[in-house]
Amino acid sequence: MDGQEISPRRATSADVARLAGVSRTTVSFVLNDTPTQSISAETRRRVLAAARELSYAPSAEARALSRGRSTSVLVYLPPARSLTEEIGRIVERLSMLFDEAGLSMVIHAWTRRPAAQVWSSVTPAAVLAWDLTDEDAQLMRGNGVRGVASWTGTDAIGRWVTGAREQDSARLQVGRLVAAGHHRLGYAVTGADHMHGASQWRCEVLRRECEQRGLPAPGVIRLPADPSRAAQALEQWRASAPGVTGICAHDSTAALAVLAGMRRLGWRAPEDLAVVGVSDSAAAALADPPLTMVALDPEVTARYIVDVVTALVAGSPTPPAPSSGGAILVDRDSV
Amino acid sequence: MDGQEISPRRATSADVARLAGVSRTTVSFVLNDTPTQSISAETRRRVLAAARELSYAPSAEARALSRGRSTSVLVYLPPARSLTEEIGRIVERLSMLFDEAGLSMVIHAWTRRPAAQVWSSVTPAAVLAWDLTDEDAQLMRGNGVRGVASWTGTDAIGRWVTGAREQDSARLQVGRLVAAGHHRLGYAVTGADHMHGASQWRCEVLRRECEQRGLPAPGVIRLPADPSRAAQALEQWRASAPGVTGICAHDSTAALAVLAGMRRLGWRAPEDLAVVGVSDSAAAALADPPLTMVALDPEVTARYIVDVVTALVAGSPTPPAPSSGGAILVDRDSV
DNA sequence: CACAGACACTAACACGCGTTAGTACACCCG
DNA sequence: CGGGTGTACTAACGCGTGTTAGTGTCTGTG
Structure with a gap:
């Protein structure tokens, strides 16, 4: 299949019109079910047959151009470190929901600098980013991008994610630990994410949750993703x-x-130290001991994101945020 | 930032032309550095200034329409189960490389049925899929998609991935185990992936690798992603x-x-059973014992994929496959 | 029989860009 | 002064759609 034969240029609506013996306008009316126009049953049949015969599919570009607005949503992938299994599932769900909404999802890795370059060469209807400065957002809006939203920003999605969603996780994490008799807590992060975006928020929300329950604020433990160095960091802390x-x-x-780290130090979970994580994964279930985790429902998140973005694109008011963050506690053996 | 003000429709090349006091054609010549056309220094300066002033960015749709070919590459995401950390890194790298090649990557989850629906509503220049039947591929080609490639297919990319790349992994896996004195091997998979696409290939390549070394063909162990059920499967096997x-x-x-599973059965690695995995991850490094893995370089893979796809889109002959699959053995303690 | 109105369809424009053919002007050579 | 050669620019078309305004025919009504 290497020598791909030169494809006969794809069929256009004009080809369909010619084959069906009608005008191009009629073809458009039939295929779009234009409600203001009536079409005879016979003509409709002929057009549909011709379209199928040529396996005609309208050009997305031409359609976007004609209708005046693009149908692509540019999603900036979070930095590699944050590309978790959970995010992967959200992305997967997003692609299907955006598709149902008639939008196509263009994905791009987030590179700090030439961000402007990308969104301007794709001309998306909306941009969804992980982290976005207000200047960037303003610049995009000034250039015809109707919806601009970010995970950790101050827009509707950002507020919900860093609000209800993080709050749910924090409540479940702290609640589970308290129920097991733990009253002094810590917050663990790996790598360079320390005090960046999501991590910063999580820490803050945890602090508030503890405060509300009369517990001391949790200290931060930064761990390398390597057993012996993790042990070292853990011991110091x-x-x-x-x-x-x-x-x-x-x-x-x-x-x-x-x-x-605990294993290296000879500590045992949950006896010496109890652990609750966020964002469940296969690896967490297979750990020793199996990890108690807060699982975040990708469906709830993806649904809300798509609803907000489609509303922004359509110019209608943004829908209310779901009351719940879609978090569930998966009880295993690490608490 | 909720009440997004109505953005003044984005600037077009006509706006730039008006502001610079020249024709739209001249603007196009300046901004595209058309080599067949000479432009006075003064005019060029004025046009560039106007473009900057309006923060003009050409419409991707209009450009694609005019130049006759789309610039988007549709990438079908592998089914959720295969969405590993490694694939995530490849995707990330792909997005950057495609961008450099002037293509934008549209991502969509792979849904068995309405596949045709998606690629036809996006009208991509190329399609990269995980798994693709020959009929699907033929249909796409017949409809103007110039490049069609798949991970496990019979095209250039597929042959390399299921050839050199899998072969490298198999050689390193088997080689490492043999070096440690193991001569009877098994092949482990999780979930429903058993005997599907990539897994099927891996198994076959492993079999050949063993045969070549005079070892018996490895038996297949199918494991649930749950400790106790994994133990049960392991014991039976x-x-x-x-x-x-x-x-x-x-x-x-x-x-x-x-x-x-071994842990539940009281077996120890590598004494009772040695393990080598493919596709390294943070979780593998943090396992007990830390897992010896074959790490696949996302750079090599992404680079080759992009090279092939751009060649297909441009109509030039596909570049030769890299001789190496970009696999490296990461030695830890499970062998 | 004339006229209104529904019906089925089409001509023509707009969308924003790249590009080809062509125009106006200045210059040099015979 | 006529004709050629550049140089610097522009008018106009085409890409494939969606959509508005319009055209012709058929039917029912006063």
Whole structure:
């Protein structure tokens, strides 16, 4: 299949019209079911037959051009470190929901600098980013991008994600640990994410949750994703924060790092230190001990994001945020 | 930032022309550096200034329409189960490389049925899929899609992936196990992937690799991604295939499942059973014991894919496949 | 029989761009 | 002064759609 034969240029609506013996306008009316126009049954049949015969599909570009607005949504992929299994599932769900909404999802890796370059060469109807400065957002809006939203921003989606969604996770994490008798908590993150975007928010929300329950603010433990170095970091931290018995891990990897470090030190979970992570994964279920995790429903998140974006594109008011963040506690053995 | 003000419709090349006091044609010549046309320094300056002033960006749709070919590449996401950390990195790299090649990557989840629907509503220049039947491929080509390639197909990319790339992994996996004194091997997969696409190929390539070294063909172990059920499967399999001491795991999750099952049975790695996985991940490094893995370089893969696709789109002959699959053995403690 | 109105269809424009053919002007050579 | 050669620019077309305004025919009504 290497020598792909030169494809006869794809069929256009004019080809369909010619084959069906009608005008191009009629073809358009039939295929779009234009309600203001009536078409005889016979003509409709002929047009549909011709379209099928030529396996005609309208050109997305021409359609976008004609209707005046693009149908593509540019989604900036979060930085590699944050590309978790959960995000993968959200992305997958997004692609299907956007498709149902008649939008196509263009994905691009987030590169700090030439961001403007990308969104301007794709001319999307909306942009969904992980992290976005207000200047960037303003610039995009000024250039015809109707919907601009970000995960950690101050727009509708950002507020919900960093609000209800994070709050749900924090409540479940802290609640589970407290129920097991842990009153001094810590917050674990891996790598360079420390104090960046999502991590920053999570930490803040956890602090508030603890405060509300009359617990001391959780200290931050930054762990390398390597067993022996994780052990080292864990030991150092233990010395500086005695009495902490429960850990809220930022994600699956952070939870695994805590477990790996503990193993090296001869500590046992949950006896010596209890762990609850966020964003469930296959690896978490297979850990030793199997990790108790807060699972975030990709469906709820994807649904809300698509609803907001389509509303922005259509110019209608943004829908109310779901009251729940779609978080569920998956109880296993690490607490 | 909710009340997004109505954006003044985005600037067109006509706006730039008006502001610069020249014709639209001249604007196009300046901005595209058309080599057949000479432009006075003064005019060029004025046009560039006007473009900058209006922060003009050409419409991707109009450009594609005018130049006759689309610039979007439709990438079908592999089914959720195969969405590994490694694939994530490849996707990330793809987006950057395609961008450099002037193509934009549209991502869509692979849904068995309405596949045709998607690629026809996006009208991409090329389609890259995980798995693709020859009929689907033929249909797309007949409809103006110039490049059609798939991961497990019989096209250039497919041959390389299922050839050199899989072969490299198999050689490293088997080689490492043999070096440690293991001569009877098994192949572990999780979930429903059993005997589908990539897994099927991997198994076949492993069989050939073993044959070449005079070893018996590896038996297949299918594991659930759950510790106790994995243990059960492992025990049953052990009874039916005694003497096997080395396991080639399909991916990170399969390797973790083997480890989890062994732990439940009180077996130790690598003493009772040695494990080598493919597609390294953070979780593999944090496992107990840390997993020896074959890491596949996303750069090599992404680079070749982009080279092939751009060649197909341009109509030039496809470049030769890289001799190496970009696989490296990451030695840890599970062998 | 004339006229209104529904019906079925089409001509023609707009969308924003790339590009070909062509125009106006200045210059040099015979 | 006529004709050629550049140089710097523009008018106009085509890409494939969606859509508005219009045209012709058939039917029913006063």
